[in-house]
Amino acid sequence: MEEILRNGYLEQLLSYRWNGQVKVITGIRRCGKSYLLRRLFRNYLLGHGVREEQIISVELDLTRDIRFRNPLELSAYVRGIAEGKKDEYYLFVDEIQMSDETANPYNPAGKKITFYDALNDLRSLPNLDVYVTGSNSKMLSSDILTEFRGRSDEIRVHPLSFSEFLPASGCGRDEAFEQYAFYGGMPFVLSRPNEAAKMNYLKSLFSEVYLKDIVERKKIEREDALGMILDLLCSSVGSLTNPAKITDSLKSRSRVSVSPNTVRAYISHLEDAFLFSESKRYDVKGKSYFDYPSKYYCEDVGLRNARLGFRQQEMTHIMENIIYNELVSRGLSVDVGVVFARTVNDKGSSVRSPREIDFVVNSGGRRVYIQSAYAMETPEKAAAEARPFALTGDSFPKIIVRRDTAGRWYDESGVLNINVMDFLLDKNLI
Incomplete structure (x- = not known):
């Protein structure tokens, strides 16, 4: 397998060099964070x-470096190398969420010392540029803004996009897309020698890495419930759901009793591990969000397929998940759009009926509406997909992403119809 290029992320790292901030590289485990830092970025520096x-x-997930999980040991070690020297140094710390808290030796009963303290301390060295990777979103996204007091930059890394996957796959475009929709974009999949090895690798990621990590870190008592919630989310990507609905499904299907609060907490843990993302419903004209229901998308469709035993291959949902992941990886804000049409009910009364737009994509002051349509076999199907666009009442661009069309073309209403592969490969479209 040839080297996988991740130029977009590498350019981000290069733009942040020596800016006085802690560079925090986040993302799901095994998506290529360490490869980006310790191979691509390292090779650039050495060259x-x-x-x-x-x-x-320093690799905190290795026994070799286990003592550096103590933030005081880490700080002392790095200072011993770099402090007072004329040379400039780069510090790479892998899997920083594995760092432990330790008692303050000068005040054992006081606030514990954390990796935030160690990194803030090391950041003060004028000849040290600090980079860390981590796979815990709460520790490394929300809390870090407070703990580092605005002294950090986050680079969010995702599994391979289709544009990264295609050249590394060695396949033609159509075959590469079929593989991508089945196995996803976890980088190591590309090096597996056959189909069985690819599938086994993806299955083992869930059982041996992600779930074990969540259970141990969050001290999960209901592992059975966590697994069932995970299965429900995987089988319903692209469908509206909420904790109450999942609670009812568990009770009716498996006779498992779990409270909505527990379901909500377990979904939060899955999001925290970067396994799933929530896309909220947005009232396009009312300019407000609905609390529930929402849609949840898996960070990688190959992982989703593996969790379901590669049995549920509904390409409509898989393609929608791929498009969502592509938009998020481009740093765009993505919501589920809701518009309302006037219809007549059984009693002859006029009522407001909601219509859905798959994605409302925002970037700064720009907006694009997108529908994901694997196939539109009839004029009626095509009209149904485009109908919500007319209800937005604005002139922002509107796109239907399809598998059953070649290239790109505009219909009489100005809606762009585009092949999904063209959409995924055109970084300038949005």
Whole structure:
């Protein structure tokens, strides 16, 4: 397998060099964070005049570096190398969420020392540029804004996009898309020698990495419920749901009793591990969000397929998930759009009926509406997909992403119809 290029992320890292901030590389485990930092970025540095000894690398998930899980040990070790030296140093710390808290030796009963303290301390060294990777969103996204007091930059890494997957796959475009829709974009999949090895690898990620990590870190008592919630989310990607609905499904299908609050907490844990993202419903004209229901999308369709035993291959949902992931990986804000039409009910009264737009995509002051339609076999189906666009009451661009059309073309209403592969490969479209 040839080297996988992740130029967009590498360019982000290069733009943040020596800016005085802690660079925090986040994302689901095994999506390529360490590869980006310790291979692509490292090779760039070594090719541009940085010597090997100027790169301090610590991997907290390895027994070799286990003592550095103590933030005081980490700080002392790095200071011992870089402090007071004329050379510039780069610090790479892998899987920072595995760092432990430790008692303050000067005040054992006081607030514990955390990795935030260690990194804030090291960030003050003028000849040290700090980079860390982590797979815990709450520790590394929301809390970090407070703990680092605005002194950090986040680079969110996702599994391979289709544009990254295609050249590395060695396949033609159509075959690569079929593989991508089945196996997803976890980088290591590309190096597996056959179909069985690819499937087994993806299944083992869930059982041996993600679920074990969540159970141990969150001290989960209802592992059975966590697994069932995970299965429900995987089977219903692209469908509206909420904790109460999942609670009812567990009770009716499996006779498992779990409270909506527990379901809500377990979904939060899955989001925290970057396994799922929530897309909220947005009232396009009312300019407000609905609390529930929402849609949940899996971070990687290959992982979703593996969890379901590669049995549920509904391409309509899989393609919608792929499009959502592509939009998010481009740094765009993505909501489920809701518009309302006037219809007549059985009693002859006029009522407001909701209509859905798959994605309302915002970036700054720009907006694009997108429908995902795997196939539109009849004029009636095509009209149904485009109908919600007319209810928005604005002139923002409108796109229907399809598998059953070649290239791209505009219909008489100005709606762009585009093949899904063209959409995924055109970074300038939105």
